[in-house]
Amino acid sequence: MSKLADRIEAAKAEGRAALIGYLPVGYPDVDSSIEAMVAMVEAGADAIEIGVPYSDPGIDGPVIQEAVDVAVRAGVGMPDVLRAVEAVSAAGAAAVVMSYWNPIERYGVERFATDLAAAGGAGAITPDLIPDEAREWIAASDREGLDRVFLVAPSSTDARLRSTADASRGFVYVASTMGVTGARDTVSDAAQTLVARTREARPDIALCVGLGVSNGAQAAELAAFADGVIVGSAYVREMLEGRGADGVRALTEDLAAGVRRAGVRA
Amino acid sequence: MTTTSPPQPGELSLPARPGWPDATGHFGIFGGRFVPEALIAALDELTEAYEAMRVDPEFLAEFARLQRDYTGRPSPVTEVPKFAEHCGGVRVLLKREDLNHTGSHKINNVLGQALLTKRIGKTRVIAETGAGQHGVATATAAALMGLSCTVYMGEEDTRRQALNVARMRLLGAEVIPVTTGSRTLKDAINEAFRDWVTNVDSTNYVFGTVAGPHPFPAMVRDFQRVIGDEARGQVLEREGRLPDAVLACVGGGSNAIGIFTAFVPDDGVRLIGLEAGGDGVDTPRHAATITGGTPGVLHGARSYLLQDDNGQTIESHSISAGLDYPGVGPEHSYLHDIGRAEYRPITDAEAMEAFALLCRTEGIIPAIESAHALAGAMKLGRELASRGQGGEAPLLLVNLSGRGDKDVETASRWFGLGDREQVDPGPGMDTDQQPTEGAVSNDEAVAGRDAGAAL
Numbered sequence: 251m252s253k254l255a256d257r258i259e260a261a262k263a264e265g266r267a268a269l270i271g272y273l274p275v276g277y278p279d280v281d282s283s284i285e286a287m288v289a290m291v292e293a294g295a296d297a298i299e300i301g302v303p304y305s306d307p308g309i310d311g312p313v314i315q316e317a318v319d320v321a322v323r324a325g326v327g328m329p330d331v332l333r334a335v336e337a338v339s340a341a342g343a344a345a346v347v348m349s350y351w352n353p354i355e356r357y358g359v360e361r362f363a364t365d366l367a368a369a370g371g372a373g374a375i376t377p378d379l380i381p382d383e384a385r386e387w388i389a390a391s392d393r394e395g396l397d398r399v400f401l402v403a404p405s406s407t408d409a410r411l412r413s414t415a416d417a418s419r420g421f422v423y424v425a426s427t428m429g430v431t432g433a434r435d436t437v438s439d440a441a442q443t444l445v446a447r448t449r450e451a452r453p454d455i456a457l458c459v460g461l462g463v464s465n466g467a468q469a470a471e472l473a474a475f476a477d478g479v480i481v482g483s484a485y486v487r488e489m490l491e492g493r494g495a496d497g498v499r500a501l502t503e504d505l506a507a508g509v510r511r512a513g514v515r516a
Numbered sequence: 517m518t519t520t521s522p523p524q525p526g527e528l529s530l531p532a533r534p535g536w537p538d539a540t541g542h543f544g545i546f547g548g549r550f551v552p553e554a555l556i557a558a559l560d561e562l563t564e565a566y567e568a569m570r571v572d573p574e575f576l577a578e579f580a581r582l583q584r585d586y587t588g589r590p591s592p593v594t595e596v597p598k599f600a601e602h603c604g605g606v607r608v609l610l611k612r613e614d615l616n617h618t619g620s621h622k623i624n625n626v627l628g629q630a631l632l633t634k635r636i637g638k639t640r641v642i643a644e645t646g647a648g649q650h651g652v653a654t655a656t657a658a659a660l661m662g663l664s665c666t667v668y669m670g671e672e673d674t675r676r677q678a679l680n681v682a683r684m685r686l687l688g689a690e691v692i693p694v695t696t697g698s699r700t701l702k703d704a705i706n707e708a709f710r711d712w713v714t715n716v717d718s719t720n721y722v723f724g725t726v727a728g729p730h731p732f733p734a735m736v737r738d739f740q741r742v743i744g745d746e747a748r749g750q751v752l753e754r755e756g757r758l759p760d761a762v763l764a765c766v767g768g769g770s771n772a773i774g775i776f777t778a779f780v781p782d783d784g785v786r787l788i789g790l791e792a793g794g795d796g797v798d799t800p801r802h803a804a805t806i807t808g809g810t811p812g813v814l815h816g817a818r819s820y821l822l823q824d825d826n827g828q829t830i831e832s833h834s835i836s837a838g839l840d841y842p843g844v845g846p847e848h849s850y851l852h853d854i855g856r857a858e859y860r861p862i863t864d865a866e867a868m869e870a871f872a873l874l875c876r877t878e879g880i881i882p883a884i885e886s887a888h889a890l891a892g893a894m895k896l897g898r899e900l901a902s903r904g905q906g907g908e909a910p911l912l913l914v915n916l917s918g919r920g921d922k923d924v925e926t927a928s929r930w931f932g933l934g935d936r937e938q939v940d941p942g943p944g945m946d947t948d949q950q951p952t953e954g955a956v957s958n959d960e961a962v963a964g965r966d967a968g969a970a971l
Contacts, residue, residue: 356827
């Protein structure tokens with residue numbers, strides 16, 4: 251079983267792609283960030299990527315860095331993240347933790363899996379953990395029935411697309427552009443190519459596309475070929491510019507309409 | 517006891533490599549690859565090209581030629597008896613990496629990686645730098661080999677090391693001051709990784725130390741081990757014996773691995789890494805990673821690091837920009853855990869005392885980084901003396917990894933030499949520096965007058 255796969259399957263049954271939104275815990279403070287995540291759920295997001303603040307976010311662009319830096323300095327840590335997981339789950343969406351590896355390793359891999367499952371979490375996305383280094387996490391997530399989402403990139407070989415998808419559960423995160431996180435005006439053609447390549451390598455796992463999506467039109471474009479659309483920096487910008495839960499709600503409505511606009515999927 | 521025979525001049529020998537890391541870059545539990553998938557293809561490409569290159573006679577001949585004719589290798593070994601008088605009566609030999617072209621050991625690695633860049637057909641190199649020595653070395657190799665070069669340097673470090681910023685720009689490199697996080701080396705590495713993941717098709721990351729994801733720790737070690745291979749032969753030749761201890765400063769740890777590697781099989785030789793103790797390891801202001809840290813993951817590898825309970829990297833502090841790093845190369849963590857090497861902290865004050873002493877007793881201005889190793893020799897020498905060993909005086913080999921020209925401003929401030937307001941900034945540090953013709957345009961240079969202002 252997989253909470254994320256179930257969600258994405260349910261969206262597919264409605265003839266649409268799933269909408270997955272990201273926010274880091276702790277910007278501008280823990281309560282406000284959780285309130286914004288709940289607003290995303292109420293406005294139609296299927297799953298929330300709950301970001302663990304980290305001091306050295308190697309593949310994040312300036313928008314996410316700015317927000318996360320505030321949370322790191324405020325001492326936000328895994329207990330706050332688990333509180334967000336509970337709130338998002340209670341609001342009715344799948345809660346998936348997004349974390350660089352060191353905060354999880356420091357918390358303890360076993361302990362993280364146990365506590366995440368107890369909080370109702372679906373699993374975790376680990377952007378700097380490749381399956382080759384993930385033995386302990388694979389065992390712990392198997393034990394707790396948690397999803398584990400690994401990333402594929404345009405530079406991945408076919409063999410790595412297959413092995414990474416094989417190691418994943420819930421969905422595979424298709425990092426559509428080479429580069430750091432951040433909203434882009436155009437969503438690269440590379441996304442469609444990479445989705446097609448990954449699907450060929452492993453046809454039976456959901457593929458969700460992230461990196462660069464900021465509005466409903468782009469979401470619709472991706473929803474035409476992906477199982478889910480992941481939006482991060484655009485949400486963080488709403489928070490950085492002070493629009494808080496209301497801004498997040500309005501953006502979610504636009505994006506949720508976008509993932510439905512693609513029409514009946516092939 | 518097994519031994520590694522030092523390479524003879526002109527001989528293209530392949531000295532034995534340590535039995536680590538494994539094929540996927542692990543030194544015991546340390547090392548590995550903790551990077552986004554987007555970089556794996558580039559790391560695989562580098563690994564494969566490097567494995568082919570390191571046994572390619574044509575490359576080895578070219579590398580040896582550059583080391584001899586361009587860097588000036590082999591670097592000499594100098595005995596420093598007047599300095600040693602302050603070391604409890606031991607004898608002290610310095611391996612003079614400060615005499616290399618560009619002023620430090622960093623050139624050894626950079627020439628190898630620049631040749632590798634050309635071999636894989638990339639036209640641009642990026643690098644991180646702390647003290648600026650690796651940045652200068654990379655800019656130098658890029659100029660020599662016709663590669664475009666961008667160097668990331670923490671804004672804090674561009675102030676402390678303004679001279680090296682000017683040197684890099686003179687050499688045609690673009691220097692980008694990094695304003696995120698603690699604005700030092702760790703943040704420069706983050707920015708360099710972000711550049712690399714975005715421009716990996718055209719760009720090779722010339723990593724400056726024995727840290728980072730596989731293959732960097734092993735590859736940089738292989739390029740730096742010439743230090744110890746030479747020194748071991750030089751000491752044997754002049755003394756007819758091995759040193760009792762080999763000492764080197766450790767930030768990321770490339771000069772230390774460079775001089776340690778040849779001696780690792782020599783069980784009787786103590787290997788001692790000196791970490792930056794800053795204000796003291798009992799204060800929060802230090803960079804003594806192995807002494808004061810715990811295992812974790814930073815910058816692509818598992819190793820000791822300074823971190824808090826949430827796994828956030830703790831900002832390090834050292835008077836030496838080159839040692840001001842909260843991580844350390846995974847091989848050092850391994851050598852520590854298996855008990856083959858010892859790691860000790862040296863405070864800013866101890867390092868500066870040794871710095872001044874070498875200047876005045878021997879006429880050699882060391883890099884402040886290397887002064888940590890000298891201070892380690894002073895401490896160890898006094899310890900050995902207090903144990904009252906009879907017979908032959910113990911022999912210490914210290915890696916003088918770099919020269920101190922870049923540190924004159926910092927040292928002047930530390931020792932209160934001269935009125936800074938009346939000091940002429942001098943060549944290369946003028947306040948209205950213009951871009952060199954042909955150089956990539958940059959942000960404003962940091963004026964020499966402001967150098968070190970944040971210290």
